[in-house]
Amino acid sequence: MYGSAAHNIYAQNNVEVESPAKLIEMLYEGVLRFNAQAKKAVKDKDIEKKVYWINRSIAIITELISILDLKQGKVSKYLEGLYNYEIQLLSQANVHNDITKIDEVSNVFKGLSDAWRETNNVAH
Incomplete structure (x- = not known):
């Protein structure tokens, strides 16, 4: 379900990923971290940093869309719409x-x- 494209992002940055499930968790955490930085930049009226951090979050979400397997049914299609929103x-x-x-x-x-995290803890 998860393509090698997302894994390559982390491989390029020398980040070791144990599993595709861990990678998704890291991508979600990345959006949260980058959004926190973007929010701080808005408060600080730092336009350059705001744009930078928001664009980083959007890049992660775009990657999440690209690795969805839309043949998997309703959940994948729901996530695609949610991510785009x-x-x-x-x-x-x-x-x-x-x-x-x-x-x-x-x-x-x-x-x-x-x-x-809850789903993948139960699965293992």
Whole structure:
């Protein structure tokens, strides 16, 4: 279900990933970290850093979309729509310096991360 493209991102950065499940967890955590940095940049009125961190979050979400296996059914299609909506929210946050939209995306990814971790702990 998870292509090698996401793994290559981490391999290029010399980050060792034990499993595809761990990689997804790391990607979710990356969105949360980058959103926190973007939120700080908005508060600091640092436009350059805001754009940088929001673009990093969007890049991760785009990668999450690219590794979805849409043949897996409803969950994959739901996630594709959800991820695209989160990109829209981050784009709006970028244009309007809207921390509430960054928080909304972070809340969604916190929930996804928790659910992912719980699902994969049960599976092992």
